[in-house]
Every structure is written in structure tokens, then in C-alpha cells.
Amino acid sequence: MGHSLTVPEKDNRSVPNGSPTNGSPSNGVRRPPAPVPSPAPDPVPAGAYARPGGVNGSFGPRPQRGPVVLGAPPVPEYLADAFGRAPGQSGIGAPPPTAEPPAEPPAQDPWRDPASGAQLGAPALTRESAPPPPAPPAQRFTLRQALFERRLRPSAIIGILVSALVIGALGAGIGVFAAGRLPAPTTDPSFELAPVSPGITREPGSVADIAAKVLPSVVSLEIRTGDVGETGSGVVIDGSGYILTNNHVVSSAATDPSATLTVIFDDAAQSRVPAVIVGRDPLTDLAVIKVDVTDATVAQIGDSNALAVGDPVIAIGSPLGLAGTVTTGIVSAKNRPVRLQGGGSDTDAVIDAIQTDAAVNPGNSGGPLVDASGAVVGINSAIRTLGGDSSGSIGLGFAIPIATAKDVAEQIIRSGSVQHSTIGVNARSATDGITDGAQVQNVQGGGPAAAAGIAEGDVITKVGDRQVGNADELIVAVRQNPVGATVPVVLLRDGRAMTVSVTLGSE
Structure with a gap:
């Protein structure tokens, strides 16, 4: 209805019988289009979406009348059975009415309370299954019963005998093999090792x-x-x-x-x-x-x-x-x-x-x-x-x-x-980085060193023919000479080397 139609230009060409080519009346008058046939509306959608009576436009005034009751198709029986309310239930989730209220309000389900905190639930438990029935005891019987009372089939008895024969033959074979490879232990009361000549010489x-x-x-x-x-x-x-x-x-x-x-x-x-x-x-x-x-x-x-x-x-x-x-x-x-x-x-x-x-x-x-x-x-x-x-x-x-x-x-x-030889001094080890020796700390009055002119601070570096590098070497150098021997002693005084003769005394 909102579309516009464009009429083509008229063709004035003549055709036989003097009729126009478009089939229009000869006087050029335009006829309205034929109505489009449409099926009758479904009463259910029509009742739900049609304009109220007396309203021609989209925004016309609503007439004062009762509420519009929308129609709905009947619910199939299987859907009603699947999703319908239980018998006696009046609302969604409402429990069936009881004769008297419960003594205590039921505990609130935390799953239905949005303000409840997260918490651990009880552990999942598997359904206890019934214990399997005890196995029946194995049937026992004697060899006499197996052979003479026919408790075993003849084929089973033959299989047992064959297995016993095979195991016995295998054990006998192993025994023969071991006997052939390993010598049997024996004893010999008269055995003794052969004598050998000594192999060690001590020069x-x-x-x-x-x-x-x-x-x-x-x-x-x-x-x-x-x-x-x-x-x-x-x-x-x-x-x-x-x-x-x-x-x-x-x-x-x-x-x-x-x-x-x-x-x-x-x-x-x-x-x-x-x-x-x-x-x-x-x-x-x-x-x-x-x-x-x-x-x-x-x-x-x-x-x-x-x-x-x-x-x-x-x-x-x-x-x-x-x-x-x-x-x-x-x-x-x-x-x-x-x-x-x-x-x-x-x-x-x-x-x-x-x-x-x-x-x-x-x-x-x-x-x-x-x-x-x-x-x-x-x-x-x-x-x-x-x-x-x-x-x-x-x-x-x-x-x-x-x-x-x-x-x-x-x-x-x-x-x-x-008796031990002595020089008559107390000394300590000393060095100047170049020369080592024994530095005199004190000189015994009237002793051999005092008589030879040795003074405190002198550094002794040699006694007789032996070099002295520390205080202990001075002691052994003096003691290797006998008491009363006169020995030359080399010492350093104020940076100058000098030699004195000392007659050793006795400790």
C-alpha cells in the first residue's frame, strides 16, 4: 500500500481491430487494480494483536471497557503432565498446604540465599554396596575318593599323572647335568701339600x-x-x-x-x-x-x-x-x-x-x-x-x-x-730481612761473653765453623764444643761485622 507504481508511456501504434496495445479502453481512462485476495486471519493472533474495536489509528484513544483477555491455544497433554503443578500445589515452589504450621522453621538452604558465604560441604559418600557372598569352600577329597569314587574325571587324573612324570624327568635331567659338571666333594685322609723350596732370601x-x-x-x-x-x-x-x-x-x-x-x-x-x-x-x-x-x-x-x-x-x-x-x-x-x-x-x-x-x-x-x-x-x-x-x-x-x-x-x-758448654748470654732470634742470627738480650756478668767483650744488642751469626740463624742454633752451636775450648764468634754491631774469641764455660 505504501508503494508507487509508474505507468509506462502510451503506445499510439495501431493494431488490427483498432484496439490499443495495452488493453486499456479506447478512451484512455485508468482503471483501479484488482483487489489482492488474502486468507482469513487466525482468530487467536487476531484476538491478541488486533486493534480494539472503534480504534482506527495507531494511537487512538483506548475505549473504556473490561480487560482484554488474550486467547491461548490449549496446552498439549504431555506438556501439562511434564511441567504442570503437582496436585494440591498453588504456586511455584510452594509446599502443599498442611493442617498446622511446623513447630520450627526449616533451616534456610544456603544455595537459595544469595548473601550466604562459601563453605565446605560434607564429603561425598558412595552408596555402600552389599558385600559379595563368601566363596564356597573348596571341595576336598582323598586320593581313594578321586580314583575309586570318580570324584575327578579320568582326563584330569591322566593330566596330573603326565605332569608328575614330566616334572620328575626334568629334575632327573638337571641332576645328571649337575653331576657331570660339578665334582662330588670327597675327602682323603692321606692328603698333604707338596713341599716347596723357600722362595724368600734375606741377603x-x-x-x-x-x-x-x-x-x-x-x-x-x-x-x-x-x-x-x-x-x-x-x-x-x-x-x-x-x-x-x-x-x-x-x-x-x-x-x-x-x-x-x-x-x-x-x-x-x-x-x-x-x-x-x-x-x-x-x-x-x-x-x-x-x-x-x-x-x-x-x-x-x-x-x-x-x-x-x-x-x-x-x-x-x-x-x-x-x-x-x-x-x-x-x-x-x-x-x-x-x-x-x-x-x-x-x-x-x-x-x-x-x-x-x-x-x-x-x-x-x-x-x-x-x-x-x-x-x-x-x-x-x-x-x-x-x-x-x-x-x-x-x-x-x-x-x-x-x-x-x-x-x-x-x-x-x-x-x-x-757438663755443658755455655757462652754466658741470653738471646732471641732476630733478622733484618737479609741476615738472620741470635740477638743478645743480656750478658751474664763475669761469664765467657762478657770477658770477650760481647754486649747487649749484638747479633751473633756464627760460632766456630757453624752458622747461627736463631737462638736455638746458638745453643747447639756452643754445646758441640767441649768446655774450656776457645772458639771464634762472628757478630754484628751497629751494622759492622766483627769477630771475637770466646773461651767456653760450663753450665
């Missing part, structure tokens, strides 16, 4: 040969005070029973009247003989004891001055109480000044030691260090340790040269005392 001068020669002259010392005992080592230096050892080994026996000193010889009977102390020298850590024996094996005394660094040596003694222990090594160094102090004794010595890498442990003290010929060249006296739990040997042992030990032992046996 003269071997460690075993030296140890066999020296061990009878090495003894173990036991010092016991009440329930406390100490051990050490010693070496027999004279057939009349004189034994050389360390002062720190026997000092407790010398200072405690209740202590007992026992010598244990390395013989078949492990003879134990009581001993007495002849004399001690705390300044060299040496001592001589004596036992009443007449047939003791005496060690051969060597020459410590003839040793060279690298010469093989053997340490023999009772380390940790293990008597007759032999360890080997070499001479690691010579003329090594080592200060020995404490150790529960009155020892305060500086020794001009032989350094060795032969394993030396507590208990080796007083035992001999021998050379490749079996001659004693030193008395084992000290070890260098790391302290704490690492108090054993770390390959640094020190022995008193036998030249010093022999002189001290002879003086003790002859007179019971020992």
Missing part, C-alpha cells in the same frame, strides 16, 4: 737381617704409678746392664717415690727385670738406667757424623706399647735444632736432631735409630704432629745424634752428672 744387610741383629738389644720400659702406667723404649749400651733412654721417659719414676720402673727384654720369655736410674740430663733429654743382668745383648754404636741426607735408617722400639716394632725410612735432614719441653717431665732441651721419615710414634722414645749396617746412630726422642686427633706420626721424627748421646751417657755413668 745380609736387608731390613730383616738388621732387625734380627738389633732387636735383642732393644728393650721396653714400663713405668707404673698405682693404676697408671707409661711405656717407652731403650737400648742396651753395655753388657753390665746399662741402658740408654730419654729423660722424659723415666722422669716420673725419678720424681715419684711410689713409681716402679721395669725393663722388658725382647727374648722368648719376655723377661721383666726391675731397673734403677743412674742419672738424667734434662738439657739433652737423655738418661741412663741399669738392670742387674750379665748376659744382655749390646747394641753396636755407630757414627752419626758420617750420615748423609738420604741414607736409609731403621727405627726400632715399642710405639703405643707394641714391643719390637720396626719401621724404615731415610735421613730427611741433619743438624735440625729442635726444642723439647714439657710432656709431663722436667725436660728443657734443645737437640741438634737427625730428622727422619721413618714412622715414629709415642712409645718409640728412647729406642735406637740404626743405619744400614745395624749400628745405632741416634736415639728417637720427638715427633712433629698436627695436634688434636692427628697426634700420630706424619713422617717427621727426630733423634738425638749418637755422638751427643754417647758423650752424655759416659758422663752420667762416670760421675752421675753432665
